[in-house]
Amino acid sequence: MKTALVGIGKIAVDQHVPAIADSAEWELAATVSRHGSVDGVEAFTDMGKMLQARPDIRVVSLCLPPVPRFAYAMQALEAGRHVMLEKPPGATLAECHALDAAARAAGLTLYATWHSRHADMVGAAKSWLSDKMLRALRVTWKEDVRRWHPGQAWIWEPGGLGVFDPGINALSIVTEILPAQIHVTGATLEVPSNCQTPIAAEIAFHHPDGADVSAVFDWRQQGDQTWEIEAVTDSGTLTLRDGGAVMEVDGTVSGQAAPLGGEYPRLYAQMAQLVTTGGIDMDLRPLTLVTDALALGRRVATDPFED
Amino acid sequence: MKTALVGIGKIAVDQHVPAIADSAEWELAATVSRHGSVDGVEAFTDMGKMLQARPDIRVVSLCLPPVPRFAYAMQALEAGRHVMLEKPPGATLAECHALDAAARAAGLTLYATWHSRHADMVGAAKSWLSDKMLRALRVTWKEDVRRWHPGQAWIWEPGGLGVFDPGINALSIVTEILPAQIHVTGATLEVPSNCQTPIAAEIAFHHPDGADVSAVFDWRQQGDQTWEIEAVTDSGTLTLRDGGAVMEVDGTVSGQAAPLGGEYPRLYAQMAQLVTTGGIDMDLRPLTLVTDALALGRRVATDPFED
Numbered sequence A, B: 001m002k003t004a005l006v007g008i009g010k011i012a013v014d015q016h017v018p019a020i021a022d023s024a025e026w027e028l029a030a031t032v033s034r035h036g037s038v039d040g041v042e043a044f045t046d047m048g049k050m051l052q053a054r055p056d057i058r059v060v061s062l063c064l065p066p067v068p069r070f071a072y073a074m075q076a077l078e079a080g081r082h083v084m085l086e087k088p089p090g091a092t093l094a095e096c097h098a099l100d101a102a103a104r105a106a107g108l109t110l111y112a113t114w115h116s117r118h119a120d121m122v123g124a125a126k127s128w129l130s131d132k133m134l135r136a137l138r139v140t141w142k143e144d145v146r147r148w149h150p151g152q153a154w155i156w157e158p159g160g161l162g163v164f165d166p167g168i169n170a171l172s173i174v175t176e177i178l179p180a181q182i183h184v185t186g187a188t189l190e191v192p193s194n195c196q197t198p199i200a201a202e203i204a205f206h207h208p209d210g211a212d213v214s215a216v217f218d219w220r221q222q223g224d225q226t227w228e229i230e231a232v233t234d235s236g237t238l239t240l241r242d243g244g245a246v247m248e249v250d251g252t253v254s255g256q257a258a259p260l261g262g263e264y265p266r267l268y269a270q271m272a273q274l275v276t277t278g279g280i281d282m283d284l285r286p287l288t289l290v291t292d293a294l295a296l297g298r299r300v301a302t303d304p305f306e307d
Helices: A010-020 A046-051 A066-078 A093-106 A122-129 A164-176 A263-275 A285-296 B011-021 B049-051 B064-077 B095-104 B122-129 B164-177 B263-277 B286-294
Strands: A001-007 A027-032 A042-045 A059-062 A082-085 A110-112 A134-142 A183-192 A199-204 A212-218 A228-231 A236-241 A246-249 A298-302 B002-006 B026-030 B043-044 B059-062 B082-085 B110-114 B133-143 B181-192 B199-208 B213-219 B224-235 B236-241 B246-251 B298-302
Touching: A001 A010, A010 A027, A027 A046, A042 A046, A042 B133, A046 A066, A046 A134, A059 A263, A066 A082, A066 A093, A082 A093, A082 A263, A093 A110, A093 A285, A093 B181, A093 B286, A110 A263, A110 B133, A122 A164, A122 A236, A122 B026, A164 A212, A164 A228, A164 A285, A183 A285, A183 B095, A183 B286, A199 A285, A285 B095, A285 B286, A298 B122, B002 B011, B002 B095, B011 B026, B011 B263, B026 B049, B043 B049, B049 B064, B059 B064, B059 B263, B064 B082, B064 B095, B082 B095, B082 B263, B082 B286, B095 B286, B110 B263, B122 B164, B122 B224, B122 B236, B122 B246, B133 B164, B164 B213, B164 B286, B199 B286
Parallel strands: A001 A027, A001 A059, A027 A042, A059 A082, A082 A110, A134 A212, A183 A298, B002 B026, B002 B059, B026 B043, B059 B082, B082 B110, B133 B213, B181 B298
Antiparallel strands: A134 A228, A183 A199, A199 A212, A228 A236, A236 A246, B133 B224, B181 B199, B199 B213, B224 B236, B236 B246
16 A cells, blocks of 8 residues: 655654555655655655645655644545544644545545554553543653654644643543543643743543543653553552553553554554545544643743753 | 523523523523522522422523533433533533533433524524635624623633633634634634733634635723624625624625524523424534634733733
């Protein structure tokens, strides 16, 4: 299956290109990017020209930042291509609804990917939690923005999500592993005085059974990086560490890793299946929680951020 | 049909109580409010006690501020009551989804009301626009917050929406009268330095046919108040004035007003019909646009607001 990769930045080079290269199902047939390219792959700078020149490419994978993504996705759908979206699937919920409606009307596949849901132990954690009564869940997502987003000015601009860019990964896992639906009841957002998006957030959620659910996201973490979800239940405590790569039950490593090594190989395997079956997978719950938190959150100004 | 009114504040006294009193279908059978009551109507201060004491009341109408609304709505649904929600239907989108799921599971009516959609000329405007090609649409919603929200501190707190509290009325009309779906592409939010919510906003929207769609909301308007939507089409210009009470085409008053005098009588008539047919009406498009604008908007600090 041939795909074009649109937006050759850090995430494309680090994850998408190797995942496609290692896959027996996929072939990277073209790139679209103003500056980036991939050795040995036909490079376009204009999306429209690529769509016209390469009718053999039926799938377009978009990994540019969220704000410009809608226009590219709609252009690809209007040209009859299946579309795969990096997370978050768009800058707003309403534009995601518009893409969903367009894909449905055209009978095309549309896939809002959440790569962290495909971390090794997420499936095992979901299975373990499925028959437990949740008492409390705490997300701790603390990393160094300078290490993971060097020079990415767009993350501080409206629509860039700030610390919710990694935080949405945690919420994509939480919404996957919890049988119940949660919603945001309050949030405190620390916003650098020279930025539009938060560098840290503390979020409280409502859980229908009254479990105490909360999250802390912080982009100012030096040294050890923490991507952890702890779920206290009536029959033990589950901890997902390293963004879902490790699972512990009551402190003991547990569970069986998902097949196929790595998050992005699993995303592309899922996309291949969706295209084959004509499916649409647009689970917007992680983006809904983030949008709600950004809209409802109490903003507190904090120190300016210099990259 | 007996209803209990929950939250006896300005909107209840100004609109809900008279609409129910004037209706042949409805009877105001109880109120729930910490401080307010209605002469001659059984008054409760506790929602649970009302639900227990008055099993004959099958419908609960909630007009308290958006942040506490979810808990009351869920309590009423869990007690098997049909629920009518003042606008906005909740403080977050995800809590609205939870209410929707609960009502569906229980087979109960749930109605997210948008009173401005029932202004006299909104139906006529929708009908006129249905076969036109839109070129541009401009919303101008400028009012004096001190006149319309005296002493309502919650509007300046997270979840209070600020100028989007009236602005969402405009967007409820726009989403009703336009055949196409729009979404927010950018917004500038002027936030008083001592408040959490905007006092003014300028919003740009994407329209699928490329029409130039924008809105300005401002709560600092002295003197004449402006609630206007102007739609320029390939065959004339439609103007809705006074929040939808007056319609003009190319400057000439036009159109036939909806039957039943007034927005709230129409809401209660619609609720009676939904209860009779077991319907659910949870159109979240206005709240989605507002949530998207608050999440995506560029915040600019402005003068502190003193009530």
